Amino acid sequence: MTGPVTIRFKGPAGPATLSVTEVGPNKVEYTVKSGSGRSQGGASGPGQGCITVLRSNGGGNSCGGLGDAARPSPQPDAVVIQATTGEDGTAILRIVSE
Structure with missing residues (x-):
């Protein structure tokens, strides 16, 4: 991923969104609703x-x-979101649910 983006997914309380607002070399900012x-x-x-x-x-x-930013483990009745910085101006996003 190299720029702002909004991802919609099913959260534990219904519809949810992950909006990445800024991505740069070794930088990531986001909002989850x-x-x-x-x-x-x-x-x-x-x-x-x-x-x-x-x-x-x-x-x-x-x-x-x-650290090595391994994929987060699923948790019962939860959604886990991981956002990791990248040296080349990208971000790695992982959304994990059971």
Whole structure:
């Protein structure tokens, strides 16, 4: 992925969207909307990224170093989103659900 994009998917509380708002060398910023909830994440620097977990009763973010950025594990009744920075101005997005 090399530019802003919106991805629609089924979240635990119904329809959800992941909007990537900025992508650059070693940088990614995004917003997730699910039900009445909204979460923002962003990371910059080599090997950095964020993980957002959506549940029917809310969600949360964790950002920082992701090491080798392996695919996140599915969690019961949740959707896990991983956004990782890329050196070449791209971002890697993974959306995992059970």
